Amino acid sequence: MKSVSYAGLTFETADEIADALLQLAAALGVNERSETVDIPVVEQNGDLSSVQLVIGPASQFISKPVTSPYNEPASAEVVERLTYRTRLLDLPRAAAISDSEIGRLDFDSPA
Template sequence: MQVIMYAGGEFLTGDDIADALLEYSRALGEEDQAQLVQIPVREPDGSQTTARFLIGPASQIVAKAVPSVDELVDKEVVARLRRLTRGLSYPEASAVDEQEPRWALSRDHDDVA
């Protein structure tokens, strides 16, 4: 488990979740973007809830490992954060209609005989 220290608060979450949050924050910072992210966190009484973070270029997030018996796991959140991080690091090319040449997309279509 890791404690995320953010904006004066401490939030206990799983190792993979904390790592994915930090990686996504780094990628957003490199792109000069910010996003709201919601992750599961463990309360002091052992219950689970969610916390929302505004992360981006100005984010100051620290994660520190702490001993814990019950690791907080959320594979869907980790997969989503990693997918978002990859999207920033390696943007996908958009598909171009292969029926018409690329140069034809911007030219004037007046008929020339």
């Protein structure tokens, strides 16, 4: 289990979820985008709950391993969703160019 601190809130979640969350936050920062995510957490009494976070370019997370007597929340589906969202940020995107830039393009030379 890992303890994650963000925006004055500290919560515990599965190792894999914490790692995937930090990877998504880093990718969002590089792409200058923000998203909301729901993360399953373990409350101090062991109850399962969730937190909803807005993460983006200015997000600053701290994550550290902790020992807990409680079971980690199920992580496979959450990790898959976070990883998918991270991968989407790595896909190439089309970009508009101005008329003046079109004249400078050389379509016959290799890239």
